[in-house]
Amino acid sequence: MSPLYYAIVIVALCVIIYRSRDRGRYPPSPPKHWLLGNLLDMPRTVDWDKLLAWRNKYGGMTYLSAFGRSVLVLNTAEVIKDLLDKRAKNYSHRPHTVMAGELFGLDKTLVFYDYNDRYRVIRRLTQQVLSPEASRKYQDLQLDVIKLLLDRLRVDPDDFREQCRLAASRMILTITYGLDIKTADSEYIVAAQHTMDTMTEAAMPGAYVVDLIPILKHLPRWFPFTTFHQIGDYGRKLITDLITRPYEHVERCLAAGNAPQSFVSDLLSEPETLEKHGKHSEDLIEDIKWTAGALFAAGVETSFTTMLIFFLLMALHPDVQAKARQEIDSVTGGNRVASLEDRPNLPYLQALLREVARWHVVVPTSLPRRTGEDDIYNGFNIPANTIIVPNIWALSQDVDDPKCFNPDRFLDSGNAQNPYEYIYGFGRRICPGRHVADNFLFLFAANTLSFFNVSSPDRPIKGLKMPSDLAFTPTLVSCPEPFACKIEPRSAAHAETIASIVME
Numbered sequence: 001m002s003p004l005y006y007a008i009v010i011v012a013l014c015v016i017i018y019r020s021r022d023r024g025r026y027p028p029s030p031p032k033h034w035l036l037g038n039l040l041d042m043p044r045t046v047d048w049d050k051l052l053a054w055r056n057k058y059g060g061m062t063y064l065s066a067f068g069r070s071v072l073v074l075n076t077a078e079v080i081k082d083l084l085d086k087r088a089k090n091y092s093h094r095p096h097t098v099m100a101g102e103l104f105g106l107d108k109t110l111v112f113y114d115y116n117d118r119y120r121v122i123r124r125l126t127q128q129v130l131s132p133e134a135s136r137k138y139q140d141l142q143l144d145v146i147k148l149l150l151d152r153l154r155v156d157p158d159d160f161r162e163q164c165r166l167a168a169s170r171m172i173l174t175i176t177y178g179l180d181i182k183t184a185d186s187e188y189i190v191a192a193q194h195t196m197d198t199m200t201e202a203a204m205p206g207a208y209v210v211d212l213i214p215i216l217k218h219l220p221r222w223f224p225f226t227t228f229h230q231i232g233d234y235g236r237k238l239i240t241d242l243i244t245r246p247y248e249h250v251e252r253c254l255a256a257g258n259a260p261q262s263f264v265s266d267l268l269s270e271p272e273t274l275e276k277h278g279k280h281s282e283d284l285i286e287d288i289k290w291t292a293g294a295l296f297a298a299g300v301e302t303s304f305t306t307m308l309i310f311f312l313l314m315a316l317h318p319d320v321q322a323k324a325r326q327e328i329d330s331v332t333g334g335n336r337v338a339s340l341e342d343r344p345n346l347p348y349l350q351a352l353l354r355e356v357a358r359w360h361v362v363v364p365t366s367l368p369r370r371t372g373e374d375d376i377y378n379g380f381n382i383p384a385n386t387i388i389v390p391n392i393w394a395l396s397q398d399v400d401d402p403k404c405f406n407p408d409r410f411l412d413s414g415n416a417q418n419p420y421e422y423i424y425g426f427g428r429r430i431c432p433g434r435h436v437a438d439n440f441l442f443l444f445a446a447n448t449l450s451f452f453n454v455s456s457p458d459r460p461i462k463g464l465k466m467p468s469d470l471a472f473t474p475t476l477v478s479c480p481e482p483f484a485c486k487i488e489p490r491s492a493a494h495a496e497t498i499a500s501i502v503m504e
């Protein structure tokens with residue numbers, strides 16, 4: 001045998017020994033298949049039991065790897081803080097996804113940008129126009145949307161699911177583009193909804209095999225059993241249409257001098273903003289346009305889902321509902337619309353909303369992140385380009401009797417962690433729409449309870465599930481499956497008040 005042969009054998013042995021030593025230094029992981037590694041464990045949909053089991057079995061971190069790709073699930077508040085807050089620079093990137101990012105074109109939006117200079121500029125501007133103070137300026141718009149919702153619920157309560165979705169869409173479209181409610185309805189909402197469904201599915205890490213094995217994207221379009229090129233083209237067209245039409249509407253209004261206040265008009269008409277970043281920067285204009293679209297994508301489904309969970313829980317817990325209503329009545333007299341100014345006087349309602357947010361977190365695995373560089377944490381290797389999945393679900397279950405719906409746990413005597421510290425994500429990428437969402441959901445909850453009784457029907461309606469059947473979609477934004485719910489004005493006088501306020 002030649003010396004070269006021996007040299008190759010020795011090098012190969014060294015590599016095997018090094019790699020087997022190295023393997024022990026990664027965070028704990030479920031048993032690996034000899035060929036597929038953890039491919040089958042990779043989160044393609046949300047599996048609540050597995051998320052909890054991993055936390056219980058592996059502690060702070062669960063590490064999955066297959067074909068050179070790695071996913072790290074962060075299971076505790078401490079690990080999340082250490083990595084996403086304290087090491088934010090390395091942990092604030094987003095994964096490069098082939099389907100959602102490259103093929104749909106979403107890697108041009110704030111939500112998908114890596115943590116780079118371009119991201120930081122648009123993020124700063126976004127925070128500016130969605131700050132707590134700025135968000136309060138949208139109260140009147142949000143109240144208009146809520147009043148219309150109350151009226152629609154009065155007229156056609158069985159259609160509550162669609163009406164909640166419309167209300168969330170109207171709210172985001174009016175805030176983002178200053179569209180009046182009717183224009184928002186007629187021109188944009190239906191198309192936008194379809195786009196959202198396609199995008200939500202594509203954004204789930206691992207939902208498409210091409211994201212797990214990116215080299216597949218080079219397969220030719222005619223290759224049998226592959227549809228991702230076609231789905232990509234379709235998604236890209238939907239999204240481009242979605243962001244371009246309302247944006248051009250604002251441009252036309254600005255040119256005519258009659259643009260109402262909105263996210264886009266605030267940014268475009270703010271000379272200082274544009275001047276500071278180079279007035280003619282095409283990039284910045286492009287970023288504003290795509291970020292406006294991203295607000296719709298990120299804000300509608302999450303808000304709508306929370307509204308449904310609220311109705312579901314109110315139908316299941318008449319005692320909690322009655323207590324909250326009594327508190328609201330004591331503040332508003334039960335005959336006027338509640339506003340944000342009433343919030344400090346409604347502590348039970350605030351606790352109730354926290355418990356709604358905790359009881360079924362709507363984004364149970366948050367939006368995934370990506371590491372920019374290799375890291376070592378608590379002695380474990382975390383390679384560059386690892387996809388980071390914050391296990392928000394596990395955090396939400398870290399309370400006494402987590403399945404029990406109990407707003408009291410958030411009153412003074414309780415010691416449960418405030419869910420607003422985790423449901424909106426973490427660190428530098430925390431949800432910038434959280435103040436808008438909080439305000440809207442408060443106005444929604446206070447006013448629906450003020451004017452309606454919510455209850456469970458005696459028997460299934462139109463084949464829909466009963467609220468007690470409780471089923472949720474295992475998707476990035478996890479929504480209750482369609483359920484029946486009785487929503488009735490509290491009295492004839494309440495119905496009249498609703499009809500009169502919507503005419504105002």
Ligand code: HEM
Pocket residue numbers: 110111112123172294295296298299300302303306362363366367368423424425426427428429430431432433434436437
């Ligand atoms: C109940 C309502 C909502 C929930 C639970 C929610 C939750 C989240 C979560 C978990 C993230 C990921 C943060 C991270 O990576 O750490 C996020 C990001 C984001 N959310 Fe929300 N969100 C809600 C409403 C909204 C609304 C109303 C808007 C827009 C007005 C919005 C805009 C965004 C944007 C633009 C991002 C991406 C931020 C970035 O990557 O820098 N969200 N949201």
